């Protein structure tokens with residue numbers, strides 16, 4: 001009896017030890033676990049198995065791998081709906097900034113299946129794209145296809161200049177062949193499992209409201225949402241406010257959820273009014289979200305519609321507020337005209353937002369963060385390889401620093417708590433689309449049963465380091481020593497590990 005008793009104690013002890021030692025693939029110990037959905041905020045240990053968070057406990061746990069998160073916050077991995085820098089170097093900088101799901105939902109990708117195929121097993125972060133109204137117009141009106149489903153078609157935009165860039169200028173008749181071809185491309189990409197449908201109509205303001213409304217009807221048919229860079233980057237009529245009203249109406253008549261991207265960037269001095277309008281629409285029962293990036297300068301292509309002659313009056317900028325990224329050259333009337341005519345796809349940075357307007361979006365209780373990360377290039381405008389020196393990257397600092405900057409602003413300013421900041425970087429995005437995108441139900445939350453996309457940062461030191469001068473645009477954020485994607489550590493000791501590709505597709509079911 002005594003022996004049996006001893007044996008069973010031995011067995012129980014062995015069992016307990018083996019459960020604790022081997023039951024987790026990875027444990028994160030002693031971190032301040034923060035979950036914006038439940039409000040959970042306590043020091044705890046997190047156990048991860050098979051890519052999922054399987055335990056959050058105050059009891060000691062052990063695993064095959066472990067991270068000591070003492071003094072650090074353990075947060076849901078950041079989700080960014082507005083990430084154009086879909087190349088490996090851009091994704092790497094996103095990871096250093098805590099982003100586990102950098103998605104291209106503004107311009108989108110097409111053919112969508114090729115976008116997903118190109119990233120299978122090769123992406124360090126999760127990936128996904130919207131259906132692209134721009135690509136559909138480039139194909140239907142300029143005859144330019146987009147092999148590989150590359151997002152951000154600057155090459156096609158440049159080539160379209162030769163035939164007068166019909167995608168920006170043509171209106172389509174509802175019964176025309178052109179209209180039918182546009183809708184066919186949009187519908188095919190929605191069937192391929194697109195995450196929403198992007199309408200950056202600020203780049204083709206000649207498009208008819210009727211065409212947008214028809215395409216939004218397809219988004220509704222496939223139970224997804226729409227996103228927009230509205231018409232009119234302007235603070236005098238027709239202003240960004242009018243552009244927001246238009247897309248609200250498109251969303252309402254189609255009963256389709258709407259995300260208005262970079263609100264301060266379009267509404268400028270009317271940002272407060274635009275946010276109020278969106279919040280009123282939400283209060284009335286519409287499913288609406290506002291997005292912003294925490295910078296006062298923007299970045300896009302020099303051929304953008306809103307930079308057409310007369311932009312000085314509509315935007316409050318002058319030629320000298322425009323900078324060509326590759327050459328670091330501030331524009332004059334002559335060089336402005338040359339770039340717009342000869343290489344409208346050239347990346348530029350512009351000074352157009354007042355800090356007080358950007359801060360209105362930061363303080364808005366519902367507005368969430370989208371970096372609008374633009375691909376970093378070398379001095380010839382070429383995308384950089386993964387292992388390039390960070391100093392080599394030219395481009396807007398938002399591609400490297402947006403998320404750490406928001407955390408730093410939460411620390412240095414009073415408007416937003418740390419928990420609200422984390423919600424603006426992860427949970428609000430997941431919560432907005434998870435009724436439509438089943439995959440998102442298990443992301444953006446730090447809870448048992450969720451997918452282990454996790455960002456670990458030091459709340460006292462986390463900071464952006466990127467800035468506008470040449471050589472500083474792509475300097476990575478610091479204070480984010482660990483990033484975990486689908487349960488796999490991809491950033492360890494503040495280094496992105498080479499040849500680790502845990503990124504999964506975030507995609508809706510394909511409809512045959």
Ligand SMILES: [Zn+2]
Nearest residue numbers: 106200229262
């Ligand atoms: Zn935009």
